[in-house]
Amino acid sequence: MSGLARFSFNQATAKHWPLAEVVAGCVDAGVPGVGLWREPVQEYGLARAAKLVRDAGLSVTSLCRGGFFTTDGWRDENRRAIEEAATLGTSVLVLVSGGLPAGSRDLDGARRMVADAVADLAPEAAAAGVTLAIEPLHPMFCSDRCVVATLGQALDIAERFDPGTVGVVVDTYHLWWDDAVYHQIDRAGSRIAAFQVADWITPLPEGVLLGRGLPGDGCVDLRRFRQAVDAAGYHGPIEVEVFNAEVWARPGPEILAAAIAAHRDHVL
Template sequence: MTGRVVPAGGLERFALNSATTKHWPLPDLVAGCVEAGVTQVGLWREDLVAPGPTGAASLLRDAGLTVTSLCRGGFFTTPDWYDDNRRAIEEAATIGAPELVLVSGGLPPGSRDLDGTRDRITEAIGRLVPDALAAGVRLAIEPLHPMFASDRCAVSTLGQALDMAELFPVAAVGVVVDTYHVWWDPDVWRQIARAADRIACFQLADWITPLPAGVLLGRGLPGTGCVDMARFVRAVDAAGYTGPVEVEVFHEEVWARPGAEVLAEAVEGYRAAMAG
């Protein structure tokens, strides 16, 4: 594919997550999105380091871009989790991100108590609820594939994430539906229907095989793997979700390509999923 500019038509819900173009500096990402007619972006906290949250907010605002989510908060089993998550909430509010994605953390060092870890995560989220409500930022619990349960996220299914979220006000806590992490779950369709207005963020990324050595970096652009993206789109739409659809991909080969080329292919995959 050689096209560098993506027509704006049909992109009303599309959002480029900056993880997909990891080596595209924020000013270049902003310029590339403007050129392509993309009006929404999902950001990571490292994107805010160089310009600072206020500088990033100004850059995005001047370009007419809306932030769909900020990643990440969480890692509730680390010693400084509370202060770091409060800073993350403040950063999200500063850049206008309505959702703060939570990667909740895995087992504490030396622990084998998975149930106890999930209880600890739930308690931590509850402690952050007043801060989130005050800032107007929703905490979005993201379940990760079970292969990450030990070290990155003890929340492995959408059902587990909803069990936690439903303990708190819907304005404060929601869930993330990321196709890469939940496509394998035979109960996911029932859980998406259950989620309804708890869906805070919807992300497309494909599962490619064979997985590379670093499975965390094994995501593919939509349409390059085995996930039925269109079925997920139909399911979240049927649940009443009408919000942004982010493309979020981690893969060294994708990151090595020019940002505008990756953005164009991400749009193609998004359009195919939405049309299916």
């Protein structure tokens, strides 16, 4: 199929579709890559999942997620995540930094914790051939999920390291609102490790975590984002990653077909 050379289907877009069926569906549709999540991979079995995607000829474009550096036990958990990414054959481990520590109001201190944690993990990631990809999330998630809220903040951390070791994620759902985002994409250049697309639905459904729409269902100029990352030198996979209960209620093959059509019509 034309237009699929860079397309990747993030399995979160079809949350209830079993991993083996996701892989088979992507192969049948001519999709070259998948973005995976640690929990369903662990449920399926890491070695078994790695063999599944490898035998199917699919590339794993990212593994989500590491991070949550402001919580106890982050170091061991992230070391495991690096190992899992390497086993799956992906060079991109998406990091969601974590929110404020319990009872804290020290936002600057929390961001320093994130930078220190990335520095701690960078040598192990480099040795494993895995890029730590810092994903900024929309500011509404700052208190509980991600104190890194802009692409500029993510780059302030990433630029301390080699681009192959620490990069950034450009996610349209989280960054579309920022009037500096296109300047920051240009600044990011070779540090763009992943590009994820989803639309912003108006009004948001109840529960903002599930407010992502398929490309074309909302108000984001997704093609402008794609053109901007292209101009910055990123020509890697484009993952469609959507969290939406109404989308999840549809059959997996139908979701995949809709994501492919949306990618062609609103991203390319």
